[in-house]
Amino acid sequence: MVDYKKMGIFGVFGRNGSNWRLKALAIWNLIAFSYFCTLTSLTTYLVLFEMIPFIFGEFATSVMKHDIFTCFILLQVVGNVVLVITTDSSIHNLPPLWNKPEIRNISSRKRKTTDEQKKNLVKISNQSVTRRKDADKNMNSSSAGTPEMDAKSPLHNETEEINTTVCDSCNALAPKRSHHCLLCNECILKRDHHCFFMCTCIGFYNQKYFILWCFYMFIGSFYSLVIIAMYLKKYFNISFGMFTLLTLLPNTLYGWWFESSVIPYQLLIVGVFYACLTCGLAAAGFFYWQLYIVLQGQTTYEAWKGILTYSDSEMLCNFKDVFGPFWYISIFLPLPLPQKGLGVY
Template sequence: MEVSERSKGVFPAKFINDYLWLIQYSAVGFYFLLTFGVLYSCIFVAYPQVFDTLEQKYANIIYLMYVLCNMMGNFFLGSITDSSFKTGYVLSDPPKTWMFCTKCNQHTPPRSHHCFICRACVLKQDHHCFFFTRCVGLRNQKYFIPYVLYVFLGSFHALRTILVYLNTTYVPLEWSFYCIFSYLFPGPIYNWYWDYGDVTFGKFVSISVLYGCFSTTSGCLFLFVGEMFLVARGQTPYEFGKGIRKYSQGVYNNYKQVFGKLFPLNFLFPLPNKTKEEKSPWGEPTFYRSI
């Protein structure tokens, strides 16, 4: 009997389990705090200074709201969609490709792995997402990928707008000690205290938001490109590491399997759709067609 390799747990499981609540709250808190920070810094602080006409200002507000709707919609759908496999099946004659998870004490379909944070086997496990507070897998990967795309678009827009705003109203962006000092903490606090660079509450929030936007812009671009690359190859990160490509059915079909028939629409608006899962020829266990 084969045991899922990830069931053995090579990660610092004890530390993550002990501080799980703190990590989850911090991730979700960071996400919402940054979202509010971006909305405040862009709409109330930067836009009135950066854009000369009302049309430009409203066009940018509409863009930001569109990004926000996609981000929040996919965040919501991804967070409520469970990719875990909790059937408790112990089969007398399991299909050869099925494995046995000793933690859940059940047989699991191919490509599923045990997540020690979710404490469950996850179908076509991609990774555990602390922002979704659950694993990204078979049923919610189609929400995760547009989600990271829109987080990237929103934070890149905010990063660019806030830098233009601070360049003209705070300290010009250049290679000088004063500039580096004024943007690196605790420099902005020092400037605020001693009245350098005309620091206001809005500017202080904008400088703080820059840090979050820089990390989410680079992180989400990396995740989006990486996920799209893996979906094109028909692999999970685990399979990529092991060089397994036997599940690939061609680029178009691989995308269709993750996103469904109308897959380009997932990138235009949050699109709730069910992953196709079919009954197997061997009876009770469900065969996951799209894995």
């Protein structure tokens, strides 16, 4: 029996209940991912093996510096993409205590949570608020970690501390800030959005890799724009002025289609130029937005709804909550470094 739940975006085509709209979105996911892979590979090849040697061929030191920088950007982009795709941000990535059947598998909303389940959920929730200063102080004291000893804890009230719901789609007991994704067919911890270019959801454990991918895509795209512009000027004698971005593409298409004065190779380079421009602007927008909501301690959904319940007053706390204690390493090396918390607060 094929388990379509473990097939990610491909499982949409085999799951019962997948309508044509969901399948169309899945196809669009695969197209977007293929576009990203093709554009990244093509641009890297052209910049690394065609343009840099042609522009800086007389200066071996300059060629080496540009090659190293290009390879560094490529490593960051590919590395963070791999980490985003392979890092599980679903509720299945929670520790064994949460994953016990009596805690997670609830058959319907009408079924009430038992006292033992509530006790376990409180224990889980208390482990997840260590990022806040008051929780850190409580943990350093001898009475920390048990709700019975800390009656003033915000998690002590039984009606508020759990704040979980039973997912209508998968019947799993979903913790705070988690949402179900129909494409991934999973409840995602601290779900932010579904990324079509990576065919997966961005949540608690992989958001930092997505943000770093946006940052390096932005840097790489605009670096490629500069290199391509220099190449067009030197190879095709195209000068760049104030309105070149508006006229270059239509003039190239007109010359290729009607006058045959533009060779296909030039059309390809101009096409890559505009593709890099589009990707660079999009990546810059995503990076700005993601960094903004991270510093605010929100997800995209919470920002739209104006929810500030989970935000810390200090931006550095919110930043470390996403990037972890070793954020200064993650910026330069795409590594699966540890992250505090469970994403269930």
